[in-house]
Amino acid sequence: MATPKRADATFELENNRPVYTLGVASQLADIPSHSIRQYIDMGLIIPFKLESKRHLFSQNDINRLKLIQGLIHDKGLNFAGVRTMMAMVPCWALRKCSERDKLSCNAYAENFQPCWMASQKGSLCKNMDCRECEVYHALDLDAGIKSVLYTLV
Ligand code: SF4
Numbered sequence: 001m002a003t004p005k006r007a008d009a010t011f012e013l014e015n016n017r018p019v020y021t022l023g024v025a026s027q028l029a030d031i032p033s034h035s036i037r038q039y040i041d042m043g044l045i046i047p048f049k050l051e052s053k054r055h056l057f058s059q060n061d062i063n064r065l066k067l068i069q070g071l072i073h074d075k076g077l078n079f080a081g082v083r084t085m086m087a088m089v090p091c092w093a094l095r096k097c098s099e100r101d102k103l104s105c106n107a108y109a110e111n112f113q114p115c116w117m118a119s120q121k122g123s124l125c126k127n128m129d130c131r132e133c134e135v136y137h138a139l140d141l142d143a144g145i146k147s148v149l150y151t152l153v
Contacts, residue, residue, distance in 0.1 A: 020062070022036060028062045044083065067139065086113075097124055114135075
């Protein structure tokens with residue numbers, strides 16, 4: 001029998017598996033496909049990309065889509081507001097960047113777009129898949145971005 005920790009890990013793995021097409025994700029999240037495309041273009045979500053360039057979404061992606069939709073429709077944020085909020089996650093602290101890394105990374109000084117949209121990333125991030133990164137997932141937490149900040153100060 002799986003230990004609780006292993007069961008959690010298996011559950012998380014399942015939730016991260018990209019299995020839903022755009023159409024299915026749209027139905028599950030109850031968000032029109034064109035809005036999801038906008039979220040992708042704005043860098044609010046990074047779906048899994050197939051070689052054919054088609055996108056696939058996981059359960060975590062569906063949750064994230066709903067969260068973004070909630071921020072826009074219930075909390076009154078616009079795209080720029082959501083992006084600015086995402087930019088506030090201190091990626092350098094979570095990723096433990098060196099001073100040198102920070103200076104070579106545009107995300108460090110950027111206030112209005114998340115680090116995964118930086119035109120030039122530091123050496124720690126250059127070859128990372130941002131979709132798998134804890135910084136990208138900071139927004140997914142039920143407790144919100146502040147819960148990430150609590151662990152850092
Ligand atoms: S790997 Fe990507 S998401 Fe993670 S800190 Fe670097 S740029 Fe940001």
